[in-house]
Amino acid sequence: MSVRTRFAPSPTGYLHVGGARTALFSWLYARKMGGQFILRIEDTDRERSTEESVNAILESMEWLGLDYDEGPFYQTHQFARYKEVIQQLLDSGDAYFCDCSRERLGELREAQMANKEKPRYDGCCRDKKLAAADNTVVRFKNPLEGDVVIDDMVKGQVKINNRELDDLIIERSDGTPTYNLTVVVDDWDMKITHVIRGDDHLNNTPRQINILKALDAELPVYAHVPMILGDDGKRLSKRHGAVSVMQYKEDGFLPEALMNYLVRLSWSHGDQEIFSREEMIKLFDAVDINTSASAFNSEKLLWLNQHYIKNKNPDVLAQQMQNYIKNAGYTLDNGPDLTAVLTVFQERCNTLVELTEDIRFLYQDFDEYNAKQAKKQFKEATLPILESLKQQYSGLDNWVAEAIHQVVENTVNTLEVGFGKVGQPLRLAVTGHGKSPSIDVTLELLGKEKTLQRLEQAVEYIKKVSD
């Protein structure tokens, strides 16, 4: 039988990196096994579910390239089916109506807690054979004895005694089904063979297995993957900065870098750190997922992002840069060819946003210099150097790197100064900061006209500051 996995987020917010990693593992397993990956939106919490969140999840998955073969399915469209299954359980005697008030339940819980017991429903209505009424809920009749055994692909064998479980509610008094019932029904109906999800669900699994057994349904294989924590070891939350997948896109990360980073959390393949999409699929196996939670480390993500930007085809990169440049508020008009620029700039940045700022000076004039750099490089003594450069460059017709370099070389020799004394002020004069590829190719890209103009601007600036 073909493998079928699913990702089942509830649309109560954006897709965060933890959810994305769970989706990734689930997707990888399906792809590796040549099976199907299904997307199911668990939107039965009507209070908190929003369409906006659904869209955010869909958009995030598309950006990451986590394509699904079926879905998205919505649980809110399946209410009739849940009703049907609940009725089936009622008919078979595996479920019953309960009219215990919330007050009674509350008191029961408090008494149990005070008694240092695990709070559980006491089965008050279990054998009352109550009929449906306005205020009744339906409870699942959990077995009283015996162990539930989970053969988890990542956690190994986990055994839980039925005495730890109680008769959970599967239908609320308003007639809607609860989570543990809906997952079971959907996974069953969708013929999910491998339930790959966060290990925060491990405790729910025995209940779900019991329902599945009552339904005489075949059990799926479970794989409970560890959580991702924030870099402080605490649970991931908004205060950890960019935890939303789309935020990483905005911040200039490449989807392949994020995917590569996420796949290495709780999973490894020997020494290998870099995995293409194809390699992940080929090498991934759920049994190689380790059992412990991991912390999200932004610095390593940055390193991977740099790696992927550095090795990206400049033409493709140029395409991707369009939006970032637009957002940065400048245009490519009257500037050098972007692909040519990226070819020499792409290896010296961590993110696309950073890259966008690095190349800005080629397309947009500026009137301020990096203060620290200006203080260091723009001294009175540099005036003659810049003026000499300006003069030589204005007479240079063959505007190519080699010739440009020759001018710097001449200046170094005739003025008898070090290379740094010429190159650095020159770089600052044309870029406004001090970060660029070698100065000759930088100037070639900038063009003669702008170079002269910026040299003039720098000379004026130094004169003004020196006064």
Place this chain on the structure above:
RNA sequence: GUUCAUGUAGACAAAUAGGUAAAAUCACCGCCCUUUCAAGGCGGAACCUGCGGGUUCAAUUCCCGUCAUGAACGCCA
């Protein structure tokens, strides 16, 4: 509180079926390269495997206890 899960350097993580001075990678430090910023090369520091017992000739790997963290115990998912 009860139950379940987890605990190897700052982070990620490896260590054939227990095997004998605990890999790799990111970060950090130093050196080389260098026209800035990077990249790259070389080297270094850092864990005695949460802690305490036990089994064994030998334990990160098995067992018990303990501590810490997380999860479940909801008419949330």
